[in-house]
Amino acid sequence: MSPIEITRRALLEGTAATAMITALPDHGASAQQTPTGGAGESELMVRLQINGKTHSLDLDIRSTLVDTLRERLGLTGTKKGCDRGECGACTVHIEGRRVLACMTLAAAAEGKEITTIEGLADGDTLHPVQSAFIGHDAFQCGFCTSGQIMSAVACIREGHAGTEADIREFMSGNLCRCSAYPQIVAAVKSAAQIQGI
Amino acid sequence: MQSFTYARASALPDVLAAISQPGGIILAGGTELLNWMKEGIVAPERLVDINGISGLDRIETADRGLRIGALARMSDVAGHEAVARDYPVIAEALLKSASQQIRNMASMGGNLMQRTRCPYFRAEIELPCNKRRPGSGCSALAGEDRGMAIFGWSEACLATHPSDVAVALAALDAVVQVASSHGARDIPFLDFHRLPDDAPERETVLEPGEVITAIEVPASPAARRSHYLKIRERASYEFALVSAAVGLELEGSEISDVRIALGGMAAKPWRLSAAEQALHGIAISDAAALRRAVDGAFGDARPRRHNGFKVELVKRAIVRALQTAGDIA
Ligand SMILES: Cc1cc2nc3c(=O)[nH]c(=O)nc-3n(C[C@H](O)[C@H](O)[C@H](O)COP(=O)(O)OP(=O)(O)OC[C@H]3O[C@@H](n4cnc5c(N)ncnc54)[C@H](O)[C@@H]3O)c2cc1C
Ligand code: SF4
Ligand code: FES
Ligand code: FES
Numbered sequence: 001m002s003p004i005e006i007t008r009r010a011l012l013e014g015t016a017a018t019a020m021i022t023a024l025p026d027h028g029a030s031a032q033q034t035p036t037g038g039a040g041e042s043e044l045m046v047r048l049q050i051n052g053k054t055h056s057l058d059l060d061i062r063s064t065l066v067d068t069l070r071e072r073l074g075l076t077g078t079k080k081g082c083d084r085g086e087c088g089a090c091t092v093h094i095e096g097r098r099v100l101a102c103m104t105l106a107a108a109a110e111g112k113e114i115t116t117i118e119g120l121a122d123g124d125t126l127h128p129v130q131s132a133f134i135g136h137d138a139f140q141c142g143f144c145t146s147g148q149i150m151s152a153v154a155c156i157r158e159g160h161a162g163t164e165a166d167i168r169e170f171m172s173g174n175l176c177r178c179s180a181y182p183q184i185v186a187a188v189k190s191a192a193q194i195q196g197i
Numbered sequence: 198m199q200s201f202t203y204a205r206a207s208a209l210p211d212v213l214a215a216i217s218q219p220g221g222i223i224l225a226g227g228t229e230l231l232n233w234m235k236e237g238i239v240a241p242e243r244l245v246d247i248n249g250i251s252g253l254d255r256i257e258t259a260d261r262g263l264r265i266g267a268l269a270r271m272s273d274v275a276g277h278e279a280v281a282r283d284y285p286v287i288a289e290a291l292l293k294s295a296s297q298q299i300r301n302m303a304s305m306g307g308n309l310m311q312r313t314r315c316p317y318f319r320a321e322i323e324l325p326c327n328k329r330r331p332g333s334g335c336s337a338l339a340g341e342d343r344g345m346a347i348f349g350w351s352e353a354c355l356a357t358h359p360s361d362v363a364v365a366l367a368a369l370d371a372v373v374q375v376a377s378s379h380g381a382r383d384i385p386f387l388d389f390h391r392l393p394d395d396a397p398e399r400e401t402v403l404e405p406g407e408v409i410t411a412i413e414v415p416a417s418p419a420a421r422r423s424h425y426l427k428i429r430e431r432a433s434y435e436f437a438l439v440s441a442a443v444g445l446e447l448e449g450s451e452i453s454d455v456r457i458a459l460g461g462m463a464a465k466p467w468r469l470s471a472a473e474q475a476l477h478g479i480a481i482s483d484a485a486a487l488r489r490a491v492d493g494a495f496g497d498a499r500p501r502r503h504n505g506f507k508v509e510l511v512k513r514a515i516v517r518a519l520q521t522a523g524d525i526a
Binding site: 044060061083084091103108151154168169 | 198200201202203224226227228231232235244246248295296297298299301302432433434
């Protein structure tokens with residue numbers, strides 16, 4: 001671990017949480033302040049709908065969605081690469097749109113339908129994009145793959161997978177350190193064709 | 198990250214009340230704010246989430262112009278049929294910004310409020326930077342200045358503004374509508390962002406307690422025949438090194454109206470009014486005359502050690518953008 005990371009971690013953990021959530025006057029919000037623990041310290045009760053299931057969690061208000069998925073819910077399919085919105089490894093769907101879980105506060109995702117890579121397959125039947133990634137060898141180490149697949153599913157749905165140039169442009173928010181790009185483009189293209197888009 | 202409180206607003210007056218007190222900050226898409234908070238660039242006490250305010254994301258088109266709600270997402274504006282048809286420079290600038298994931302999250306209001314990508318400003322371990330800590334000095338003065346401004350910089354700060362769509366909006370004479378608990382006002386786009394002078398920590402003329410509610414863009418023939426050319430060091434998903442937003446009206450082959458704004462050149466979108474005047478009456482097919490008119494508008498360019506190449510690069514970008522808008526490139 002680099003000294004930079006230690007510094008960041010120390011910063012993140014250094015201050016005691018004094019979190020609370022409020023609804024502004026006269027307008028309802030479902031989240032409530034639920035004091036837990038000792039003096040001046042409170043956590044926040046957040047209800048998240050993930051892959052069709054509702055989870056109620058006491059969270060530090062500072063928690064991002066990616067950390068909540070991974071650290072609190074064990075949904076480690078969503079990866080954390082840069083934590084700065086730059087790599088796309090944390091791509092999930094909120095209300096059907098692809099977004100970055102590292103740039104989303106978990107509290108702000110309350111009440112919205114969240115889909116992660118774990119929610120894509122239908123039982124034991126893989127989603128066509130998952131099958132296409134396997135069929136086209138569209139990964140090496142696999143670290144970027146769940147983000148790539150979540151992004152690709154949305155990319156096809158948006159109608160941005162018609163040509164290879166479109167696929168490359170509209171998948172550019174997902175970096176692949178192993179540079180499996182040609183295979184990723186091929187997989188997205190074939191999945192789009194199979195889905196008739 | 199310092200802790201904070203979080204509140205969801207569902208009506209604008211609540212937002213105005215909540216941010217009229219110091220320590221409150223608006224959360225829209227969060228794609229800038231979360232990065233600043235993780236980096237320790239800002240440490241707000243109260244986050245006011247405006248995503249639940251209905252209607253603030255509306256995109257309305259009428260004969261006289263376009264009105265984009267502050268909460269409209271970059272991807273929705275880019276994908277809006279009338280925007281792409283009547284204001285192509287806006288749709289193109291947005292589609293060349295960031296990635297689809299970020300465009301799905303990021304709001305138009307937040308886009309205008311984004312801050313420089315100067316690496317010293319964003320450093321993980323804090324470095325001298327007058328924008329980040331006023332009075333601490335500018336690391337770029339004796340450091341890396343390749344990406345820095347050509348126009349309008351001061352000894353206090355050399356940074357550029359990174360927004361693409363702001364450049365398009367500057368070319369089309371947009372207006373930023375803002376509101377506070379004291380009332381509402383309209384800010385002409387070119388007045389919205391500030392040059393650094395001796396207070397580079399203030400990027401815009403927005404006063405504390407003010408919220409952007411919408412952006413209005415007048416319709417015009419030049420808006421309809423417009424184009425955004427972005428030059429960057431990767432084909433996609435990269436900020437501009439330089440960029441040109443142009444709008445053009447032709448009578449026959451002669452230029453009768455033209456707008457030019459540049460990105461990557463200053464702390465604000467840089468409108469090239471002198472070139473606009475010089476281009477009147479010139480045939481769009483006369484590349485040499487286009488270039489002469491553009492050349493004449495760089496009298497106040499002040500390149501530094503490593504960014505002089507931007508001057509030639511942006512001049513070529515302007516000529517190419519004009520030719521593309523004029524259908525001859
Ligand atoms: C990896 C990456 C690449 C990017 N590439 C590009 C690019 O190529 N081109 C480009 O133009 N941009 C680019 N961006 C920047 C991106 O467009 C901005 O982060 C985004 O537009 C900010 O909008 P937001 O809604 O997420 O703002 P937030 O993060 O929610 O807010 C940013 C600031 O604006 C304030 N704010 C938000 N809404 C309002 C309002 N209505 N009134 C007053 N203040 C408000 C907030 O309080 C905060 O201070 C990139 C960003 C990332 C992370
Ligand atoms: S150029 Fe501006 S933003 Fe960059 S280090 Fe200097 S003062 Fe900071
Ligand atoms: S971890 Fe979210 S974009 Fe890299
Ligand atoms: S497969 Fe290794 S990063 Fe993409």
